[in-house]
Amino acid sequence: MNTATTVLVDSSNITQLLRDNDITPTQQRVEIAQLILARHQHFSADELLNQLGHCNVSKATVYNTLGLFVEKGLVRPVIIDPNKVFYDSNIHEHHHFYNVDTGILTDIPCDKLALDYFPPLPEGTQAEGVDIIIRIRNRV
Amino acid sequence: MNTATTVLVDSSNITQLLRDNDITPTQQRVEIAQLILARHQHFSADELLNQLGHCNVSKATVYNTLGLFVEKGLVRPVIIDPNKVFYDSNIHEHHHFYNVDTGILTDIPCDKLALDYFPPLPEGTQAEGVDIIIRIRNRV
DNA sequence: GTCAGTGCAAACCCTTTGCAGAAAG
DNA sequence: CTTTCTGCAAAGGGTTTGCACTGAC
Numbered sequence: 001m002n003t004a005t006t007v008l009v010d011s012s013n014i015t016q017l018l019r020d021n022d023i024t025p026t027q028q029r030v031e032i033a034q035l036i037l038a039r040h041q042h043f044s045a046d047e048l049l050n051q052l053g054h055c056n057v058s059k060a061t062v063y064n065t066l067g068l069f070v071e072k073g074l075v076r077p078v079i080i081d082p083n084k085v086f087y088d089s090n091i092h093e094h095h096h097f098y099n100v101d102t103g104i105l106t107d108i109p110c111d112k113l114a115l116d117y118f119p120p121l122p123e124g125t126q127a128e129g130v131d132i133i134i135r136i137r138n139r140v
Numbered sequence: 141m142n143t144a145t146t147v148l149v150d151s152s153n154i155t156q157l158l159r160d161n162d163i164t165p166t167q168q169r170v171e172i173a174q175l176i177l178a179r180h181q182h183f184s185a186d187e188l189l190n191q192l193g194h195c196n197v198s199k200a201t202v203y204n205t206l207g208l209f210v211e212k213g214l215v216r217p218v219i220i221d222p223n224k225v226f227y228d229s230n231i232h233e234h235h236h237f238y239n240v241d242t243g244i245l246t247d248i249p250c251d252k253l254a255l256d257y258f259p260p261l262p263e264g265t266q267a268e269g270v271d272i273i274i275r276i277r278n279r280v
Numbered sequence: 281g282t283c284a285g286t287g288c289a290a291a292c293c294c295t296t297t298g299c300a301g302a303a304a305g
Numbered sequence: 306c307t308t309t310c311t312g313c314a315a316a317g318g319g320t321t322t323g324c325a326c327t328g329a330c
Contacts, residue, residue, distance in 0.1 A: 024305090027303085045294080046293095058311065059312085060297085079220060099262075109259065117254075131271075132255065186318095196287085197286090198286065199320085201285080225319095
């Protein structure tokens with residue numbers, strides 16, 4: 001098995017990926033990128049910090065790095081819950097289910113989901129992106 | 141001019157409205173309801189607190205009351221920005237533009253906006269609602 | 281009179297900041 | 306060597322909590 005995903009976690013490739021995105025590949029950034037780009041996933045800064053647990057990566061660096069990765073387009077912020085920003089390592093256009101009972105965020109397994117009509121934008125503005133969140137709850 | 145809106149801000153009607161929603165109409169709750177139900181608007185807890193400025197309504201009561209109103213369906217939380225929950229006094233199904241430059245949230249002036257396809261939900265769940273946020277930025 | 285609601289201030293939690301030391305090129 | 310990055314600890318800002326007082330009914 002030699003998928004794009006397994007190639008991605010190779011550390012020299014990560015280094016190159018970071019360089020390609022104008023990111024100086026420091027030890028901490030490679031470590032973080034390796035973790036979050038290994039597969040498409042949702043995570044908060046706090047969860048990432050815990051995953052890095054034993055490593056020598058500080059809280060400030062985690063926040064700095066996530067901010068940098070968002071700016072460079074390596075991850076995408078998804079904000080659904082007050083006081084909780086999820087980061088999404090899947091940066092392709094896609095949307096989410098948010099389970100209000102469990103707080104779990106999942107991708108909508110349909111890349112064709114779209115609006116039936118794109119409304120006129122306010123004067124002097126341009127579209128930046130669309131976030132569609134379907135809130136679901138456990139059936140009782 | 142004697143619209144539903146002006147009727148709504150009448151304090152005895154507000155009292156009845158609260159009772160109809162199983163909310164004990166205390167002085168502070170009436171005051172808050174009067175402010176936020178006067179017209180459809182977006183606001184944060186902090187903004188509401190400022191609007192109540194001179195009145196005798198404490199921070200804790202503002203948060204308690206907003207939480208209660210959400211629970212009872214009088215307002216709807218809209219979460220777009222980390223560390224900022226907007227409350228929307230328009231509880232009808234509708235969606236939002238979010239200007240990433242200004243942080244201003246506006247309703248999409250089209251009540252027909254909908255998905256072109258409703259995806260199958262995860263096993264054992266039911267739909268709770270859909271939030272569509274079109275992020276816009278000022279044209280340069 | 282009873283129970284729910286309120287105010288105040290302190291606690292909380294996540295995020296950001298400031299600055300000295302360390303690492304990248 | 307210079308510039309950028311990191312770690313630490315402290316500050317910041319919005320939200321929640323604990324508890325005594327007040328108000329609704």
